[in-house]
Structures are given as structure tokens and as C-alpha cells.
Amino acid sequence: MKTIIKIFIPILMFLVYSCELDNYDGPDAVIHGAIIDADTDELIEQDVINGTEIEYLEHGYETPATQYMVIKNDGTYRNNLMFSGTYTIQPVRGNFVPIDPIEVEVSGVTELDFEVQPYIRLKDVVIEKEGSSIVASFRLEQTVSNNVAKIGLFGHPEAHVGASVRTMNVERSINGVVDPETEFTLEWSIPDNPSADKMFFRVGALIDAPEAKYNYAPARKLAL
Amino acid sequence: MTRIFNILFILTFIFLTGCDDDFLDRSPMDKIDGEAMFSDPEGVKVYMANLYYQLPIEDFTYFRDGFNFNPSDPNNGGYLAAMTTDEAVHSGWSDMVRDWDFTWWEPAFELIRDINILGEEIPKLEISDLEKEKLRGEVAFLRAFAYYGLAKRYGGVPIIAELQVYDGNLEALKVPRSTEKETWDFVLNQCDIASEMLPSSWAEGQRRGTKWAALALKSRAALHAASVAKYWNDAPLSGEAVNQGLVGMDASEADRYYEECIEASAELINNGGFGLYGPNPSTPEEAAANYQEIFVNPNSVPEEAIFIKGFAIPGTNTGHNYDIWYVPNQLANGWPHPGRMNPTLELVDSYESYSQPGQSFPIVTTQDGSINDYSGFDPGKDYLRFDDPSEIFKGKDARLWATAVLPGTSFKGTEIIIQAGLVKPNGEAIIETKDSYSHNGVTYHTFGAPDWPQYSGFDTYGENMTRTGFSFKKFLNSDEPVVPSWNQSTTDWIEFRYPEILLNYAEAVLESNYSQDNAMSKAESYLNSIRKRAGHTTDISLTLENVLRERKVELAFENKRYWDLVRRREYHKIFDNSTKHALLPLLDLRVDPPQYIFVRKEVSRHPNRTFLPKRYYKPIPGIGTNELVQNPQF
Structure with a gap:
């Protein structure tokens, strides 16, 4: 038995040792930036989950797989694990008028902003607690002639609140072109035993366009 | 030690050099080659049976892992397509459709290759031309079925209608995807070939494709x-x-396909000689019994079953597991995993009532009649009270009683107890918690009985109890106790049922506003004939809402709802x-004697679900x- 073990241990070590370390270099570059409203220079609010995505293809391969990045709620994005190289990059399925893909050389820390035209801008947003309700009022400025499909008020205990991250929502169908002067109001009555003491609330409006996502105003934290 | 090594060393040499040159040329003793197989008509039959077995028939063995999921250990939790729709929830799991669920790619192309091998062999067979034509019709039927299974999952796919031969050039075997439109057109074209060549029935009553099965497939695919x-x-x-049209079609194509559906359906309806089983029941009870009979014993309803897939031998891959997965907990008969299928309140609400035909009849639980309040029990609300829990469903469509086990009804001679809790005399409620409470010298149990084998609802024990308030009945044997082991059920599966064709016709007529040939009034009479069979006596008008509701309840749990939500692009709106929602029966001790009240509520332990539009198609591996x-987006 001992002999066998003596034989096997060297063999095992030989087998294990004979693997080389991975001989490829790790990711060495960073890309970051934001989705920016070309007219107002403001960041365009997004959804982290099921929101706008950034598609990118790395050049130099015969059949490169499409890779995806998500965008933070405030409209910024960052990928610290990129490989240096040339990429075709395009934000897709977003809450702005689609833009063409951009070719970009990524090396070191590369900053790349996308200047776009949001479908809808939310103006004069006020979200307040009034009595036992949360009341949100706002106006909509649409930049395209499509219908506004619906508007919504979303709430969640986390700051990532949105159409996909929510524990409450009040949505209303509009299905029409809106007058920029019209004030919309959405109201949510706080239940007797709310699931959290404080919640983040965010209002949004969805345009009726293929694969469009909600446009938002920044979230507001309110005590219930 | 050294000796052993020496011996082994020598032996190794003997073994390594002991091969004859012709070792690899010997024919195996347990297999026969193609020539021997196809030269005998019996061989062709055996081969054919294997092709039918591989068809993408969404039967009792269709789960998210794929088709024919009944190997020696078929333990997959019993999670199936209905549970990803609004028809049901699983007693324990709440998954939505995942990327690779319900996919069918590699097995599809294996089947297509096997079909093409047969197609190549037909001209060489020593049989009459008439027999050859039947076989060619069968090849077209099988091919259409396979490509239908692919097109609804992937959109456009590579069309391979001839046997591919590998001659060293790998690139030649790579066939690009056709467009979605071309793929559907191919399916319909193969259906046409099949319906022309296939016989109306087979001698000896074999379960092979017929002219009518081909038309039924065409009706479904075109819709x-x-x-x-x-x-x-x-x-x-x-x-x-x-961009390449591999998924998606232009709206201008719709009417042409609707017309194809109408023509195929009309041909089958007018000339197929099919009808409804038990078309004129005298009572709702009789209607329920008739409806149940169709699914428990499909062979007794030849007028309604257009195409059947058989299950044969218990304990093998021709048995299935519906009875053990879905029987109410009280009837588990020692089986550890019953009660998985819990029909939702949404589905139960959809069934009409005999008193108010032509509309869904939601279960009303309170005096004010509100049905949109899911906030749970509130002692201040005025609940309707019932002596017997099944009273609240009185007057609902017979098919509800035959599809779901309702609280307090009897199944296999046992009263099925489904109770979610109790309300103490002071108005405090104990809900979905195992507990008991004594009042006036009587001990009441929250789940209706003291121990877990004695009730079927709301306890989390083993995930064996319903959490919606309803258990499952359709397809389940209603006489015999379950056999507590794998693959013991041999109920046959009806893949094409006459009412589906009637409803396909009605939907296509309405959607395309088709008026030739008196289609509207025909469609209305078809719709009402199905309702009449279910015990309705008042006709309703032909509206899309009525047809879709009828489809939802008549074809519930037949694995149609998933594809209805997909093809009509309703999935992402519903989810x-x-x-999903539940109906909680509570025993109310505030009155004497205690009575039952009901609470409409969200299903417990079920997170919210979203269906992403990308899932209207499946990823290609x-x-x-x-x-x-x-x-x-994959």
C-alpha cells in the first residue's frame, strides 16, 4: 500500500504540475461614460434591470459574440474589466431616439459619452407626502411625435427604483400626444402597514416606440 | 510487486497487439443495417414508431427539460408549461420561463435527419405505389410537425428537406436559417402534401398521421x-x-395565414366526420362527467380525438407521471411529492356562470362585490358566508368542476379539505400557519384537520399542498388510487381535439373579418356548440373576447395557453x-355554527414575474x- 502511495503521489504531482498557468493577460482597460441629453447636457435616467443596454463587439475575431453592459439609474456606466482593443459599441433598446454604432479604441481608461435625444423629458417634478398619500406631479415634454403610452409612479426601499424594481406602482395609460403644459398627477395611498419606513419614489413616462424604455426623473427618498 | 508489474507489462503487450486487421469491419450482432431494416415492411413500421415517438408533441412528458421526459428517474419537480402561464402555480417553485426552458433544437434536427433517411428509402422499397404514397404523406406530416415545433420556438430555421451526406466538406452541411415567413410557408406546404397523400384512417386503427391530423396541424400552425x-x-x-426577417413577419401576411387556417379547419369540420363527445348533456353534472371522460379515457371519444399519442407500459418510458405529481395530498397513497399543480384564481374566475352567460364570472367573496382587493383578510369587511366551502362555486361552468378539485368537493370518494386558516371569535385570524384553536369545547384546526396527511391545502409541508386554494383534476384518474412510483400512468394523450379546430376557425374568422361562405354565423354556432356541451343553454355572440375565453377554459392545461400567450403577444402584458392569485377559504368562528368565508389574495411566497419580449423566441445553441x-438579445 505504502509503495503504491509513494508511486502515485509523484505521478499525481507530475500531472497536476504539468498544467501551465493561463498564459493570457487579464482585462487591462476601463471604459466609462454616460448617456447624455444632447440638448440639455443632463444625464438621462435609466433602469438597471430590463433597461437600456450597451452592446459591444470586439474586433479581431471571426464570429465575435455580442456583449452587454447595463447602465446605472443615473445614466452613467462603467466597465473596469475591458480588454484593450477596438470595439463597435452602441446603446440599444433605450429611452432615446436610436443612434448608430460607434467604433471606439479602448485602452487605459477610456471615457465615452453618448449624446442622444431622449423620447420624453420630465419637467417640474414634485413628489411629496401629503397626508397618507404620496403625490407626484409633473409635466412632460416629448421630443418625438409618437404617442405617450403611459406614465407611472414607482416605489421601492432601494434607490434603484424603476419600472422593474418596485414594490408599488401606479401607472396610467395615456396613448396620446401630450401638451407640454399639461400637469399630470399620480397618487398612491400608503397602506396601513407599509413594508418599509422609507422608500424611494420615481416618476416616469413611456413613449410608444418599438422596444422603448421608460424616461424618468431622479428618485426621491421619502419617509412614510 | 515487481512480479505483478512484469506480468501486467507483458499482458499489456499481448492486448495491444492482439487485434486482427479486420477487427473494425465486423458487423454488430445487436443492430441491423438500413437495407435489412427497410426491406421489410415491418421494419418500416418499427422505424416509423420511433419517428412518431420523437415528434414534438406536448404531452404528459413535456416539461421544461424537453419532450419525452420520463427516464428512469424523472424527478424534475413536475414543473411544466402551465405553471409559467396564468393557468397555475407550482406548489413550491415560482420560476418564470428561463432561456433554455422548453427549447427543442438538437433533438429536432436528429428527428429531421431520421425523417429524411426514410424519405430517401421510400423509392427503393418493394411495396405497392399506393403504399409508397401513404409513406410519402407520412414523411410530409412528420416533417411539418417537426418544423412547426421549430418555427414557433425559433422563428426561421434551416430547412433541410433532403438527406445530407458528409463527404469531407463540413461547410456544405451548414444550412443558413430561412426567414420566419419561409419556414411557416414550408410547414403549411408540407401539411398540404400530407393531407393529399394520407388516408383518412389506417387499417387496424394505428395511431399514425391521417389526412385529418395533417389538416388539424395546418389549422394550428397557420393560426x-x-x-x-x-x-x-x-x-x-x-x-x-x-433585419434578415429570421424572426417576425409583416402584418400584411396575417390575412393570408388566417385564410389558410380557415380553409384547413373548414375542410376538417365539413368532411372529417368529427363531432363533440356528449354534445347535449341534460345537467351540468353530466357535462362535467363527459368532459372529464375525454381526458381520462381518450379512446372512448373517437368522434373528438383527431390524433392520439399512446402511453402503454407502466414503469417504462411509455408511462408518465401526471397522477403522482398532481393528485391532491390526501390521495398521495404514500407517494412523497403530490399536489404540485395549483390552478390559479385567474383561471377559476374565467369560467362563465350559467346564470350570466357571455362573461367571466369572478368569485365574489364580499357583500360589496369587490373583486380587485387582494390586500388580505380584514375583520371589518363584510364577507359572504357559506356552510359548505364548495357552495361559492355554485353555478360555475361544469368544466371548472372537471378541471380543478375545488375546496370541499369529493375526489376518488374522499372529501378534499382545502382550508387556509380560521378567524377567531374576536376577529383575529390565523392564516397559512399550522395551528389550532378551541372554542366552545371544540378544537378547530387552521388547515381543516390535525395532521398533514388529512388535508390538501396551504401547509408548506413537503410542497405537497396547494397554495392557490385549488388542486388539479383534469387528466387524472378519478377511480384508482395512485401507484406511488415513477412512470406508472398510461393515460393516452389527445394531441388534436376537435374543439380546438372549431376555436381556431372562430378566431381566424374574427381576426381577419372573413365573411365568405357564411363564416361568421358558422363560427358562432361552433362556439356555442362547445359551450352547449359544457352545459350552457343560452347562446352568446361571436366576439373575440368570447372566443378567447372559451379557448382558455376549454383547452386549459392542454399546453395550449403558453403558445396562445406567445403567438398573440400577450405574455409580456400579463406578466x-x-x-398570480389565490382564494383562501377560512373557517369563521365569529358565527355559530362556524361558516366559511373566502379571501382573494396574492399567492404566498410567489415573487412578481416579468416576461421579457426577447423570450417570444428561444436562443439557438x-x-x-x-x-x-x-x-x-441572446
């Missing part, structure tokens, strides 16, 4: 294609696959951060090597 064309814009996708264009 799917038409719906995709018409409703594509409700959830449009983008990307390379869309937009949404949950292996695009690195097969070089196909991937579907959007």
Missing part, C-alpha cells in the same frame, strides 16, 4: 403564423435576426412585474460552430 404577423408590433424586437444568426 400561429397569422397571429405572429398580426401582433408582432405589440412587442417588436430588433437586431440582425430581425409585467405581476403575481451552438452558433459558434453552426454559424447561424442568433435570435435577438
Whole structure:
């Protein structure tokens, strides 16, 4: 038995040792930036989950797989694990008028902003607690002639609140072109035993366009 | 030690050198080659049986892992397509459709290759020309069925209608995807060939494709294609696959496909000699019994069953597991995993009532009649009270009683106890918690009985109890106790049932506003004939809402709902951060004697679910090597 073990241990070590370390270099570059409203220079609010995505293809391969990045709620994005190289990059399925893909050389820390035209801008947003309700009022400025499909008020205990991250929502169908002067109001009555003491609330409006996502105003934290 | 090594060393040499040159040329003793197989008509039959077995029939063995999921250990939790729709929830799991669920790619192309091998062999067979024509019809039917299974999952796919031969050139074997439109057209074309060549029935009553099965398939496939064309814009996708037309169709195609559906359905309805089983029941009870009979014993309803897939031998891969997975907990008979299928309140609400025909009849639980309050029990509310829990369902469509086990009703001679809790005399409620409470010298149990084998609802024990308030009945044997082991059920499966064709016809007529040949009034009479069979006595008008509701309840749990939601692009609207609903029967001790009240509520332990539009198509595997264009967002 001992002999066998003596034989096997060297063999095992030989087998294990004979693997080389991975001989490829790790990711060495960073890309970051934001989705920016070309007219107002403001960041365009997004959804982290099921929101706008950034598609990118790395050049130099015969059949490169499409890779995806998500965008933070405030409209910024960052990928610290990129490989240096040339990429075709395009934000897709977003809450702005689609833009063409951009070719970009990524090396070191590369900053790349996308200047776009949001479908809808939310103006004069006020979200307040009034009595036992949360009341949100706002106006909509649409930049395209499509219908506004619906508007919504979303709430969640986390700051990532949105159409996909929510524990409450009040949505209303509009299905029409809106007058920029019209004030919309959405109201949510706080239940007797709310699931959290404080919640983040965010209002949004969805345009009726293929694969469009909600446009938002920044979230507001309110005590219930 | 050294000696052993020496011996082994020598032996190794003997073994390594002991091969004859012709070792690899010997024919195996346990297999026969193609020539021997196909030279005998019996061999062709055996081969054919294997092809039918591989068809994408969504029967009792269709789960998210794929088709024919009944190997020696078929333990997959019993999670199936109905549970990802609004028809049901699983007693323990709440998953939505995942990327690779319900996919069918590699087995599909294996089947297509096997079909093509047969297609090549037919001219060489020593049988009459008439027999050859039947076989060619069968090849077209099998091919159409296979491509229908692919097209509804992937959109456009590579069309391989001839046997591929590998001659060293790998690239020649790579067939690019056809467009979605071309693929559907191919399916319909193969259905046409099949319906021309196939006989109306087979001698000896074999379960093979017939002219009518081919027309039924065409009816179903054309309706799917038409719906995709018409409703594509409700959830449009983008990307390379869309640009090339590999998924999606133009709305202008819709009417053509609807017309194909209408023609195929009309041919089957007018000339197929099919009808409804028990078309004129005298009571709702008789209607319920008739309806149940169709699914428990499909062979006794030849007028209604257009195409059947058989299950034969218990304990093998021709047995299935519906009875053990879905029987109410009280009837588990020692089986550890019953009660998985819990029909939802949404489905139960959809059934009409005999008193108010032509509309869904939601279960009303309170005096004020509100049905949209899911906030749970509130002692201040005025609940309707019942002596017997099943009273609240009185007057609902017979098919509800035959599809679901309702609280307090009897199944296999046992009263099925489904109770979610009790309300103490002071108005405090104990809900979905195992507990008991003594009042006036009587001990009441929250779940209706003291121990877990004695009730079937709301306890989390083993995930064996319903959490919606309803258990499952359709398809389940209603006489014999379950046999507590795998693959013991041998109920046959009806793949094409006459009412589906009637409803396909009605939907296609309405959607395309088709008026030739008196189609509207025919469609209305078909709709009402199905309702009449279910015990209704008042006719309703032909509206899309009525037809779709009828489809939902008549075909419930037949694995149709999933594809109805897909083809009509309703999935992402119904599942937009949404949950499903339950009906909680509570024993109310505030009155004497205690009575039952009901609470409409969200299903417990069920997170909200979203269906992403990209899931209207499935991802294609292996695009690195097969070089196909991937579907959007995968």
C-alpha cells in the first residue's frame, strides 16, 4: 500500500504540475461614460434591470459574440474589466431616439459619452407626502411625435427604483400626444402597514416606440 | 510487486497487439443495417414508431427539460408549461420561463435527419405505389410537425428537406436559417402534401398521421403564423435576426395565414366526420362527467380525438407521471411529492356562470362585490358566508368542476379539505400557519384537520399542498388510487381535439373579418356548440373576447395557453412585474355554527414575474460552430 502511495503521489504531482498557468493577460482597460441629453447636457435616467443596454463587439475575431453592459439609474456606466482593443459599441433598446454604432479604441481608461435625444423629458417634478398619500406631479415634454403610452409612479426601499424594481406602482395609460403644459398627477395611498419606513419614489413616462424604455426623473427618498 | 508489474507489462503487450486487421469491419450482432431494416415492411413500421415517438408533441412528458421526459428517474419537480402561464402555480417553485426552458433544437434536427433517411428509402422499397404514397404523406406530416415545433420556438430555421451526406466538406452541411415567413410557408406546404397523400384512417386503427391530423396541424400552425404577423408590433424586437426577417413577419401576411387556417379547419369540420363527445348533456353534472371522460379515457371519444399519442407500459418510458405529481395530498397513497399543480384564481374566475352567460364570472367573496382587493383578510369587511366551502362555486361552468378539485368537493370518494386558516371569535385570524384553536369545547384546526396527511391545502409541508386554494383534476384518474412510483400512468394523450379546430376557425374568422361562405354565423354556432356541451343553454355572440375565453377554459392545461400567450403577444402584458392569485377559504368562528368565508389574495411566497419580449423566441445553441444568426438579445 505504502509503495503504491509513494508511486502515485509523484505521478499525481507530475500531472497536476504539468498544467501551465493561463498564459493570457487579464482585462487591462476601463471604459466609462454616460448617456447624455444632447440638448440639455443632463444625464438621462435609466433602469438597471430590463433597461437600456450597451452592446459591444470586439474586433479581431471571426464570429465575435455580442456583449452587454447595463447602465446605472443615473445614466452613467462603467466597465473596469475591458480588454484593450477596438470595439463597435452602441446603446440599444433605450429611452432615446436610436443612434448608430460607434467604433471606439479602448485602452487605459477610456471615457465615452453618448449624446442622444431622449423620447420624453420630465419637467417640474414634485413628489411629496401629503397626508397618507404620496403625490407626484409633473409635466412632460416629448421630443418625438409618437404617442405617450403611459406614465407611472414607482416605489421601492432601494434607490434603484424603476419600472422593474418596485414594490408599488401606479401607472396610467395615456396613448396620446401630450401638451407640454399639461400637469399630470399620480397618487398612491400608503397602506396601513407599509413594508418599509422609507422608500424611494420615481416618476416616469413611456413613449410608444418599438422596444422603448421608460424616461424618468431622479428618485426621491421619502419617509412614510 | 515487481512480479505483478512484469506480468501486467507483458499482458499489456499481448492486448495491444492482439487485434486482427479486420477487427473494425465486423458487423454488430445487436443492430441491423438500413437495407435489412427497410426491406421489410415491418421494419418500416418499427422505424416509423420511433419517428412518431420523437415528434414534438406536448404531452404528459413535456416539461421544461424537453419532450419525452420520463427516464428512469424523472424527478424534475413536475414543473411544466402551465405553471409559467396564468393557468397555475407550482406548489413550491415560482420560476418564470428561463432561456433554455422548453427549447427543442438538437433533438429536432436528429428527428429531421431520421425523417429524411426514410424519405430517401421510400423509392427503393418493394411495396405497392399506393403504399409508397401513404409513406410519402407520412414523411410530409412528420416533417411539418417537426418544423412547426421549430418555427414557433425559433422563428426561421434551416430547412433541410433532403438527406445530407458528409463527404469531407463540413461547410456544405451548414444550412443558413430561412426567414420566419419561409419556414411557416414550408410547414403549411408540407401539411398540404400530407393531407393529399394520407388516408383518412389506417387499417387496424394505428395511431399514425391521417389526412385529418395533417389538416388539424395546418389549422394550428397557420393560426400561429397569422397571429405572429398580426401582433408582432405589440412587442417588436430588433437586431440582425430581425433585419434578415429570421424572426417576425409583416402584418400584411396575417390575412393570408388566417385564410389558410380557415380553409384547413373548414375542410376538417365539413368532411372529417368529427363531432363533440356528449354534445347535449341534460345537467351540468353530466357535462362535467363527459368532459372529464375525454381526458381520462381518450379512446372512448373517437368522434373528438383527431390524433392520439399512446402511453402503454407502466414503469417504462411509455408511462408518465401526471397522477403522482398532481393528485391532491390526501390521495398521495404514500407517494412523497403530490399536489404540485395549483390552478390559479385567474383561471377559476374565467369560467362563465350559467346564470350570466357571455362573461367571466369572478368569485365574489364580499357583500360589496369587490373583486380587485387582494390586500388580505380584514375583520371589518363584510364577507359572504357559506356552510359548505364548495357552495361559492355554485353555478360555475361544469368544466371548472372537471378541471380543478375545488375546496370541499369529493375526489376518488374522499372529501378534499382545502382550508387556509380560521378567524377567531374576536376577529383575529390565523392564516397559512399550522395551528389550532378551541372554542366552545371544540378544537378547530387552521388547515381543516390535525395532521398533514388529512388535508390538501396551504401547509408548506413537503410542497405537497396547494397554495392557490385549488388542486388539479383534469387528466387524472378519478377511480384508482395512485401507484406511488415513477412512470406508472398510461393515460393516452389527445394531441388534436376537435374543439380546438372549431376555436381556431372562430378566431381566424374574427381576426381577419372573413365573411365568405357564411363564416361568421358558422363560427358562432361552433362556439356555442362547445359551450352547449359544457352545459350552457343560452347562446352568446361571436366576439373575440368570447372566443378567447372559451379557448382558455376549454383547452386549459392542454399546453395550449403558453403558445396562445406567445403567438398573440400577450405574455409580456400579463406578466409585467405581476403575481398570480389565490382564494383562501377560512373557517369563521365569529358565527355559530362556524361558516366559511373566502379571501382573494396574492399567492404566498410567489415573487412578481416579468416576461421579457426577447423570450417570444428561444436562443439557438451552438452558433459558434453552426454559424447561424442568433435570435435577438441572446
